[in-house]
Amino acid sequence: MSRAPFDLVIRNACVATASDTFKADIGVLDGRISQLGVGLDRGEKEIDAAGRIVTPGGVDAHCHLDQPMAPPVRMADNFDTGTRAAACGGTTTVIPFAAQEKGQSLRAAVADYHQRADGRAHVDYAFHLIVSDPTPEVLNVELPALIAEGYTSFKIYMTYDDLKLDDGQILDVLDVARQHGAMAMVHAENADCIEWLTKRLEAAGRTAPRFHAHARPMLVEREATHRAIALSELVDVPILIVHVSGREAVEQIRWARAQGLKVFAETCPQYLFLTAEDLGMDDSYRGARCVCSPPPRDKANQEVIWNGLNDGLFTLFSSDHAPFNYEGTEGRKPGGEEVSFRHIPNGLAGIETRMALLYSEGVLGGRITLQKFVELTATNPAKAYGLHPRKGTIAIGADADLVIWDEREFVLRNTQLHHAVDHTPYEGMTLKAWPGLTLSRGEVVWDGRDFHGRAGRGQFLACGAPSLMPSRHVGRPA
Secondary structure, three states: OOOOOEEEEEEEEEEEOOOOEEEEEEEEEOOEEEEEEOOOOOEEEEEEOOOOEEEEOEEEOOEOOOOOOOOOOOOOOOHHHHHHHHHHOOEEEEOOEEEOOOOOOHHHHHHHHHHHHOOOOOOEEOOEEEOOOOOHHHHHHHHHHHHHOOOOEEEEEOOOOOOEOOHHHHHHHHHHHHHHOOEEEEEOOOHHHHHHHHHHHHHOOOOOOOHHHHHOOHHHHHHHHHHHHHHHHHHOOOEEEOOOOOHHHHHHHHHHHHOOOOEEEEEOOHHHHOOHHHHOOOOOHHHHHHOOOOOOOOHHHHHHHHHHHHHOOOOEEOOOEOOOOOOOOOOOOHHHOOOOHHHOOOOEOOOOOHHHHHHHHHHOOOOOOHHHHHHHHHHHHHHHOOOOOOOOOOOOOOEOOEEEEEEEEEEOOHHHOOOOOOOOOOOOOEEEEEEEEEEEOOEEEEOOOOEOOOOOOOOEOOOOOOOOOOOOOOOOOO
């Protein structure tokens, strides 16, 4: 019998892209989508998707895997466990961070991160850069060269002593982004305000995890967001404000967009599903499991974030996966001790739950359209970091990164997840959907019950130039 025209055909799919929904068969050859149509010829393998939604594989454009930390703290997920969890949650491309330490060359940070990833990733990956020491060598030689080599995005911190840049340094880095066509991401919180508040809280003996939110009220995010926008306007370069948490930062971004400034915005699941109460209502240490920055706000701010997802204010929906165990000596209890909120490692596990949370509560909950879901979780992240149309869409020539969804109700438990973290902040939530099948370049890596990836099959992706423009309809509501 002659060889079938396709390696795989997915039959009777209800295909969802960022712009359309349509019924089609999907023909896959050599890991790419080679044909879309009705009644396609046979495949060597066939999958019947009748009655189910098929979306592009997710692109998680903001996650942290095996990022170097000061001992004894260590991230729970490396490229093996982190990309395993991603695949089981419907994400087929991840973009974590090669982080420069002060005094280290940026290229050395990239080389170290490649060593951490090589031979471990189950799905495809690219790298952002974190610029923490913008020396003349970094600004004039290393950063331009790395951008040309496919590291076309980098993160700037306005807080954390070991990472933050002052305004002059930020301007220098933004100028490199402008000259070389890179995307600058900004963690916007005012470090001096946080430090002042933290010292006052500590002096009053208020060191429990719940006081993390008291040290980072919305105004510190509002001020830094305003300042980041002003700096980007001065240099005339687009920026992306990451992990936006609530109303005050949202208002700054709406104002900037209404002025025609190229300001993009990202948010994350914790700002839709958690509140400050998850950090604790008393001085119990269990709230340490939900310490992240900016912290979750309240129910009213959750609605603000949902509205921003629906009306186009937010360009990306990322996990900001930063995995730390609660028990043990290397995570939330450094050295095995319950410490002041200042010293609790920041970040939440979310690389596996990001897609299902938004699909369940956003799409099936009637808050966003299916097309908006695809735009936020796959298409826009791929465009923002120069991976589209290879990633983030269902189109002829695109990689066959696909998710077939099972719509079913279940209670989420950490024991069901595939990361190496001993808890999930979403424990006990009732979800309405989960990926029933995940394909990465035409290979089944998750079948709804079992993981089928293999370490090292994930490929490193060099990124191209960003190809996003802000929506035109997101000024201040009437």
